[in-house]
Amino acid sequence: MSWTPAREDFDNYMLPNYSPQRVIPVRGEGSRLWDQEGREYIDFAGGIAVNGLGHCHPALVKALREQSEKVWHLSNVYTNEPALALAKSLVDKTFADKVFLCSSGGEANEAALKLARRFAYDTFGEAKHKIVSFRQSFHGRTFFTVSVGGQPKYSQGFGPVPGGIVHGEFNNLDSVRELIDNDTCAVIVEPVQGEGGVTPATPEFLKGLRELCDQHDALLIFDEVQCGMGRTGQLYTYMHYGVTPDILTSAKALGGGFPIGAMLTTDRIAKVFVVGTHGSTYGGNPLACAVALAAVETISQPDVLKGVEQRFELFKSHLEALDRKYGVFKEIRGMGLLIGAELSDAYAERGRDVLAAAIDEGLMMLVAGPSVLRFAPSLVISEQEIEDGMACLDHALARLQD
Ligand SMILES: *Cc1c(COP(=O)(O)O)cnc(C)c1O
Numbered sequence: 001m002s003w004t005p006a007r008e009d010f011d012n013y014m015l016p017n018y019s020p021q022r023v024i025p026v027r028g029e030g031s032r033l034w035d036q037e038g039r040e041y042i043d044f045a046g047g048i049a050v051n052g053l054g055h056c057h058p059a060l061v062k063a064l065r066e067q068s069e070k071v072w073h074l075s076n077v078y079t080n081e082p083a084l085a086l087a088k089s090l091v092d093k094t095f096a097d098k099v100f101l102c103s104s105g106g107e108a109n110e111a112a113l114k115l116a117r118r119f120a121y122d123t124f125g126e127a128k129h130k131i132v133s134f135r136q137s138f139h140g141r142t143f144f145t146v147s148v149g150g151q152p153k154y155s156q157g158f159g160p161v162p163g164g165i166v167h168g169e170f171n172n173l174d175s176v177r178e179l180i181d182n183d184t185c186a187v188i189v190e191p192v193q194g195e196g197g198v199t200p201a202t203p204e205f206l207k208g209l210r211e212l213c214d215q216h217d218a219l220l221i222f223d224e225v226q227c228g229m230g231r232t233g234q235l236y237t238y239m240h241y242g243v244t245p246d247i248l249t250s251a252k253a254l255g256g257g258f259p260i261g262a263m264l265t266t267d268r269i270a271k272v273f274v275v276g277t278h279g280s281t282y283g284g285n286p287l288a289c290a291v292a293l294a295a296v297e298t299i300s301q302p303d304v305l306k307g308v309e310q311r312f313e314l315f316k317s318h319l320e321a322l323d324r325k326y327g328v329f330k331e332i333r334g335m336g337l338l339i340g341a342e343l344s345d346a347y348a349e350r351g352r353d354v355l356a357a358a359i360d361e362g363l364m365m366l367v368a369g370p371s372v373l374r375f376a377p378s379l380v381i382s383e384q385e386i387e388d389g390m391a392c393l394d395h396a397l398a399r400l401q402d
Contacts, residue, residue: 004036007020007022021359022359023035023036023359024036025041027055028055029055029056030055030056030378030385031044031054031378031381031385031389032055040362041362041364042363042385043055043378044363044364044366044377044389045365045375045377046253046376046377046378049226049231049376050255050257052231052256053253053256053295053379059295059297059298060256060257060294063290063291063293064287064290067287067290070286072285072286072287073282073286076281080286080289082286082287082289082290082293083285083289085293086262086296089296091264093235094235094236095244095245096248096264097265097266097267098264098266098267099262099263100262100263100273101260101261101262101284102260102261102262102263102283103261103280103282103283104140104259104261105139105223105226105250105251105252105261106141106145106261107140107261107280107283108250108261109140109142109148109188109223109225109249110140110144111249111278112188112221112223112247112265113145113148113221115265115269115270115272115273115278116186116247117185118273119219119269119272120186120218122272124217128184128185129164129185130164130165130183131148131165131166131184131185131186131188132166132167132168132179132180132186132187132218133148133149133187133188134150134168134189135150135151135168136150136151136195136197136199137150137151137188137189137190137193137196138154138190138195140225141154143161147165148165148188150170150196151195170193170199170205171202173205176209176212180212180218181216182216182217184216184218186218186221187209187220189201189206189209189220189221190223190224190225190227191224191232191237191238191241192227192334192335194225195226195368196368196369197340197342198333198334198338198374199340200334201241203241203243206238207243209243210243210244219247221245221248221249222236222248222249224238224249225249225261226252228248228250228252229250229252229253230299230305230308230379231253231335231336231337231338231376232335232337232338233305233308233336235296235299235305240335246269247263247264249261249262249263254292254296255288255295257291259282259288260285260289260291304379304380307379307380308336308379311336311337311377311386312334312336315337315339315375315386318386318390319332319339320332322397325397326401327344327346328341328397329341329342330342330345337375337379337381338376339375340368340373341373341375342371342372343371343372348371351369351371351372351373353400354397355367357396358396360396360399361392361395361399362392363389363392363393363396365389377389
């Protein structure tokens with residue numbers, strides 16, 4: 001390449017809807033990344049909970065390489081072997097009987113919400129269309145999903161929002177009792193709110209939602225786009241809670257970095273999506289499905305899932321040690337390798353400063369709102385990589401003292 005792209009070119013050529021950091025990573029391996037200058041970084045972000053097996057995991061590289069020499073795309077006029085193998089694997093491992101494949105989390109939720117509306121429409125009639133969601137929730141950036149999401153800043157300024165959507169308070173069943181009625185077609189919830197601040201649902205809350213949905217013939221949708229795919233130490237988080245949804249959405253770590261999304265449901269509900277009701281050009285793309293199958297098979301190995309719990313303990317003890325040193329955290333929460341560390345009052349709203357200092361020290365991490373540091377590393381991050389990353393975070397916090 002005679003021309004080397006630089007950070008300035010983002011401002012020159014791309015829409016200003018993101019504000020990327022100064023460094024441009026060019027290569028990754030496991031939980032390490034290198035930028036254009038060859039500087040090394042530890043990755044505690046996993047591309048926002050996407051690179052569930054780190055960068056360039058050998059099983060995923062192999063699947064992608066092999067499929068890339070067979071067939072890349074067919075359209076939904078045909079089916080293909082990787083899509084069928086992935087769908088079978090997800091059905092074998094979960095409550096689901098049927099799978100719809102698409103290319104992102106937002107698209108999976110769009111499909112879930114449309115399916116819930118159509119199921120209610122076909123089964124009970126037009127009046128049953130209400131959707132109950134939660135404040136602080138995040139379900140994607142399509143217009144339907146930002147409207148259902150619980151952060152108004154994402155849906156304001158785009159014209160009239162779709163109707164029939166109400167928002168309750170997460171982890172508060174009374175607020176749901178006030179909103180749900182026989183016109184409710186679905187309740188959608190993240191078992192662990194990710195973008196909203198890394199807040200796990202209480203077991204009573206999810207059990208209560210299941211009961212309320214059953215009482216009102218409403219479908220329970222679990223958005224496991226961020227918390228699913230092994231992140232909390234089970235293949236899907238509903239398995240921890242023993243509460244089974246009617247529809248589950250998956251994406252992010254499902255493709256380990258290759259764009260893919262999936263919506264899982266039961267036969268009873270799936271059957272209303274007859275030919276022509278919904279679709280997606282890239283849904284079931286053979287490259288994406290081959291990589292996702294390798295990711296699902298690798299992540300569902302018992303030693304990978306068991307390792308998540310051990311790594312959580314390691315993260316927690318390091319973060320507690322940093323807190324003893326700097327008094328920086330109010331609360332450390334989350335499940336498995338989806339961890340939120342809420343900043344103490346002395347550091348309130350300074351998440352972005354910590355993030356910037358961490359990058360200077362060679363660590364990539366995340367925030368979830370202005371006052372919560374978020375960690376969503378590879379599920380197979382090594383002990384050494386965790387220690388190296390925590391040393392960087394230590395240096396970053398030291399710098400914020402002056
Ligand atoms: C990231 C995310 C989405 C949106 O996924 P995209 O792939 O960005 O469309 C939806 N729900 C949750 C819980 C997420 O974390």
